[in-house]
Amino acid sequence: MTTSTDPTIMEWLKTEVVPEGLEFKPLRENRVLVMVKPEDVDRLAERFVKKLGARLIHATGVDREQFGFDIVYVYDFSKAKNLVLVLEAHVDRDNPIIPSVGKVTWQAVWAEREIKEFLGINVAGMPDPRHQFLPYEWPKNPETGLPSDPSLYMPATTGVSPTSENWKPVGIDPKTARSSLLPIGPYHPGVIEGQTVYVRVEGEHVVDADIKTGYHHRGIHRLIERRGYNKGVFVSERVCGICSAAHGLAYVTCAENLYDAEIPERAQYIRTLLVELNRVHSHILWIGVAADLIGWKTGFMITWGLRERVMDIIEAITGNRVNYGIWRLGGVSRDVSQELAMKARQTIPGLKEALTQLIPAVVDHPVVKARVVGVGPLTFAQAFDGGAVGPVARASNWKIDTRRDNPPHAMYDPSKISWDIVVDDHCDMLGRTLVRAKETFVSIGIVDQCLAYLEKTAGEIRDKPKTIEPGSEAVGLNEAPRGELFYYMRAGGTDVPDYMMPEGKHNVQGSNLPQAVRIRTPSYRNNALIPQMLIGSALADVPIVMGSTDQCLACTDRVEVINDKTEESYTLSWEELVRMSQKRWRP
Amino acid sequence: MVDMLFTAVTMLIMIPVALFAGILYVFLFRKLSARFQWRVGPVVSMYKDLAPLLGASRILQPLYDILKLFGKDTPVPDISRKTIFIASPYLAFICAFLAIFFIPFPGVPLLSTMEESLVIASYLLIGAVMFTILGAASSGSPWGAIGARRDIEIFLIYELGFVVALFSVGLVAGSLSLWEIATRPGLPMLILNPFAAVLLFLVIIGKLAIKPLDMAEAEAEIVAGPFTEYGGKYLGLFQLAKAFLFYDMVALFIALFLAPTLNSILWLPVYIIAVVVILFFITVMQVLHPRFQIAKAMSWYGRWVLVFGVLTAMMVLVLRFYWVV
Known part of the structure; x- marks a missing residue:
């Protein structure tokens, strides 16, 4: 809401935190932007993370065409002061080089691999210089004349030439026959999303693991950059089908931080309501998926059956099940009428009771316990150094929650x-299950309170739009069901490209297009920790450990039926589908 | 001569009967688990508007699923041991199929009147599982190898229980002929030695890969385990073998423990009720449990098999030396 001009924090920043700072600029909310020299960033990271207990939220870069690149590091200082520090360093286009923060803290490793891959910036001293999104074996640019990078897990020479007579399965070589390399993914029955986890097993024992992502990078940042602030709301909701509400809120929070937005209270309650309903259904969904991953189809079916009740409430409020289409800059598009709020609130006790019966049955089941206790251990130190977020971090006894630390424009x-905040000190799969189960009840409590407010009051739900000042920057944060979600935006002057401006001048004409949009999803952080959790576990536990960071699915709502008698194809309408789904199993 | 002719005719009739019984057992298993899981499952009488498209009933859905496989391509991996890879499904099927002749049906002794029919049936039922493992081990797939290894670990435990359960009954009845055991006068063995019945039930859970003991086929972990490289008619043969194995195990349980139900064909309704009750318990095991991890399964399963094995053996001693004889 307000620009952080707290003089004590600015003073603290200038004297203790970043005395090397070249320029200090307060942004909206509790964010402060500091420009530093590029050679200082690793030293600063060491001071922030090791001494001041800060946490790197994300590192990214902005391409400023012939003026070079701005490398942006966003640190969360919420454990010490109410502050999110946006650290920026400018590098030249001719020799873009920046020291690695990844060697200080593992939190930065994936972010730096991404910077290197997308912007071509050399990160000096990276602990893991492999490709993030491209295949590991992707060839170097031909003009460099260098051979392609050999993968750590896919040796370039296996000692076996691939002819049909002596072809052997991947990695099985007489010399390494003691262990075998199993690729779990890109498409594997246990892991629905497209990612590969290479596990090296000796018998059933996992001795080494590696994760490769990047199978469906769609360049959604770029889509938003080309479409502008208003249409970006639409695109951002489609990043993920399950936590679409979280993405919508994080996006509008970020965009509203670019200008002086005053969100009406009722809109904030509706936003909170939807995000929490989203969290309830996502956590119930996860419990079902986890049950399926340990082979318990009954648990899966029953939890997903209960989830439908939450989906019904969401559908009643927004008219949609997956992408709610309710987010607007400055508020929400639809009001929740008092009558609707009252009706929705009446369903809450029944839902709570059903979950109270179900969740202990799942968590206390002896075979479930045998599958989750001590599986996928992640200590607090590992979680902190690796930058875990959300339920994964909270299950390792780390009390972080964006809703409390840096709340978005919602009523937290x-x-x-x-x-x-729910925390747990089991530091394993049991902890992650318990955290999600308890959070479901916390979220239902929030939903109940929001509905209680909405059924009694009435009011505005949307603020008038205002112009965005060119070059302004903002950070939007929100706690998605899977953890902290981060959006970074820089308002652009892309109407007149910078190269058409006089030397050294940046375009300040303004436009309705952002210059840069960056998204860091919670799974991006938690997935980087999967190999650490896997090493030392049994092969049977690999799917459930991978699933412990939560997964997303997509679904369709129309079915095509082909009549085998007449070879005609027709498409079932929504009403027919509803009718068929409601029909009893015996007509 | 007339006896032999009668046996031959009943054997011929028994083939479709056992096949359809096996398919119906699988259907019942699927239907019951579906109802436990808030699902519809294969429908008994099709919705009226869909009946012209899908047929009047889906009771034979398990059979359609198997028949479909016979119309598909049958790939054989280059890196497999082709002879064993191809022979295994046939041998597994033949073992499960031949076992039906050595286990009596109500009023129909088939070949179970042979003196060692219990031993022959037990060997055939061991063979049906063993050739599955052999095929997986020869497939050259790491998933198949891991599935085979898990299968063997479980196999070692339940075969022990299987032998103890079978021969405890044989010892008490004083015969190795299944027909003699099944038509023995007096109390059924279920009441005389309930421990052996529990032991055989545990064995059925393991042999049919019912949860929590389906580690070998854990689809989320090791793709399809032993069947990863199998497709087309070979997979169809394995599934057919599984349907027969389902029939064999349930029939064996009834023959061993519910003695008078096989005396005459008039006992058929009781036989059917017994089948439904056994399938109900199998289904409850299936829907109630997630899958164990192999190491934990070994300790859990091994413990219970050992406990009931020892109890069974003690009960046999009591029955054999102090009560019956």
């Missing part, structure tokens, strides 16, 4: 809505 103030 304890004076308005009472709720608490």
